[in-house]
Amino acid sequence: MQCKKSLLFIVASLVLGATELQAQEPIRLAFIDPLSGSFSSSGYNGLRQFQFAVEELVNSRGGY
DSSP: HHHHHHHHHHHHHHHHHGGOOOOOOOOOOOOOHHHHSTTTTHHHHHHHHHHHHHHHHTGGOOOO
């Protein structure tokens, strides 16, 4: 759980810290976690948290 909170904090920091940049192309973020096998449930939970963070912190505000 601590790892997911740290990941969310890092993503939020990067997204919010990039407000001064004027990128011409979209920012691509990678999510590396198991989405199959015995650990797929934790992978899908992490993916949903990652997608939620992007939607709430970036897309709902019209971009970074």
